[in-house]
Amino acid sequence: MLRYLLRRLLLTIPVLLGVATLVFALIHLVPGDPARSMLGEGATEEEIARLQEALGLNRPLPVQYAAFLAGVARGDLGRSFRYGTPVTQEIRDKLVRTIQLALAAMAVAILFAIPLGIVAAVFRGTAVDHAAMTLALVGISMPNFWLGPLLAILFAVRLAWLPVAGTGTLAHLVLPAVTLGAALSAILARMTRASLLEELRELYVLAARARGLSRTRAVLHHAFRNSLIPVVTIIGLQFGAVLTGTIITETIFAWPGVGRLLIQAINFRDYPLVQGCILFISVTYVLMNLLTDLTYGLLDPRIRYD
Numbered sequence: 001m002l003r004y005l006l007r008r009l010l011l012t013i014p015v016l017l018g019v020a021t022l023v024f025a026l027i028h029l030v031p032g033d034p035a036r037s038m039l040g041e042g043a044t045e046e047e048i049a050r051l052q053e054a055l056g057l058n059r060p061l062p063v064q065y066a067a068f069l070a071g072v073a074r075g076d077l078g079r080s081f082r083y084g085t086p087v088t089q090e091i092r093d094k095l096v097r098t099i100q101l102a103l104a105a106m107a108v109a110i111l112f113a114i115p116l117g118i119v120a121a122v123f124r125g126t127a128v129d130h131a132a133m134t135l136a137l138v139g140i141s142m143p144n145f146w147l148g149p150l151l152a153i154l155f156a157v158r159l160a161w162l163p164v165a166g167t168g169t170l171a172h173l174v175l176p177a178v179t180l181g182a183a184l185s186a187i188l189a190r191m192t193r194a195s196l197l198e199e200l201r202e203l204y205v206l207a208a209r210a211r212g213l214s215r216t217r218a219v220l221h222h223a224f225r226n227s228l229i230p231v232v233t234i235i236g237l238q239f240g241a242v243l244t245g246t247i248i249t250e251t252i253f254a255w256p257g258v259g260r261l262l263i264q265a266i267n268f269r270d271y272p273l274v275q276g277c278i279l280f281i282s283v284t285y286v287l288m289n290l291l292t293d294l295t296y297g298l299l300d301p302r303i304r305y306d
Contacts, residue, residue, distance in 0.1 A: 008293070012286045019282040020072060023275050024065055055081060068275070077279070078272035082265070087276035091258060095280075097167065098257035101180065101250070102242045104173050106235070108181035109188055114231070116185075117192025122219060124197060132189065139186030148179040148252040165254035176253045180246065184238050191234050195227035202226075236292030240285035 035051040036043065052058045056067070071078055077087035113136075120132035152175060156164035163172050199205065200223050208218040247259035254260070258277055265273035 005290075005294070008290050012290070015286060016279075016282065017069075020069065020275075020279060021065075023278045023282075024068055027271050027274055028061060028064075072279070077276040080265075080273045081270045082268045082273070087272050090261060090273060091276055091280055094256060094258045094261045097255060098243065098246055098250070098259060100173065101176055101246055101255060101257060102239065104177035105180035105184065105242050106239060108177050109185035109238075110235070112181075113185040113188035114192050117189040118196060118219070118224065120189070120193040121196035121200065129193075133193070136186040136189040139182045139189075142182060144179045144183065145248050145252070147182055148175070148249055151175050151179060152253070165252075167256060172253075172255075176249050176255050179252070180242060180249045184242060187238065188231065188234055192227070192231050195230045196223060199223040199227045232295055233292055236288050236295065240281070240288045243281055243284050 035048045035055065035057060049058070056064060059067075068078070075088070077091075079085065080087055080090055083090060116132050116136065120129045123129050152164050155162045155175060162174050163169075164175075166172055196219075200219070202223070205218055205223050243258075246255070246257055247262055249255065250257045250260040251263050258280060262274065262277040264270075265277060
């Protein structure tokens with residue numbers, strides 16, 4: 001296990017280096033001058049030149065790239081052009097809200113999808129199965145940039161049951177979490193159904209029933225546990241997608257997280273902050289992949305790591 005973990009950690013280094021290089025290149029190819037954006041259209045060329053020199057934007061791109069990589073190696077992502085504070089501090093201040101939203105969305109998805117997938121598998125081919133999978137298909141088909149405003153109009157504007165935006169109470173978390181978790185719950189429900197159906201065909205389930213176990217106990221205590229590996233894979237990989245999805249959802253509901261911070265940084269041409277936010281999301285993807293692989297061994301003792 002230790003050798004496997006070390007090998008995976010070493011393999012993440014070129015991945016993160018490639019991501020950092022790609023992010024740096026794409027950000028600097030975006031049209032627009034951050035110094036001019038900060039000073040406004042009325043600024044003189046002398047003022048813009050002084051600010052560019054202060055921010056290091058007048059240096060050659062290879063020099064800026066080398067300084068960026070050196071800072072990343074030290075854990076220093078630079079200072080935000082807009083706020084004048086360290087990028088790591090800005091991300092850390094918004095990280096708690098993003099984690100709250102991501103965990104709430106995952107909870108919504110898991111609590112809704114797994115029971116739905118189990119019911120669909122147990123009642124395969126019946127009206128219950130068709131209704132469950134139709135509901136899952138509807139969830140997959142609704143993008144969060146459409147579902148979010150729809151839920152806000154219905155539950156916040158028309159019915160006035162929930163706040164439309166911002167933070168402060170658990171009620172503020174409901175609409176963003178449902179918006180973000182809807183598509184994931186649909187994917188999880190279909191995966192749970194497919195995986196459980198495969199296990200229900202195995203002989204050990206029939207043997208468990210022959211020993212006198214009830215259908216519910218045979219499904220939940222035997223087949224369901226063995227069907228969890230692909231489900232856990234989806235949950236682990238989709239957690240990174242949930243963090244990415246917060247970019248749109250946080251913007252719709254004015255949720256002060258990393259996703260909204262990234263959009264604001266892009267609008268302001270805040271290169272260090274954009275790079276820092278994207279690197280944070282990329283590192284989260286890599287770590288979730290690693291954690292998912294390690295979880296396999298806990299769920300299935302037959303899996304061994306060399």
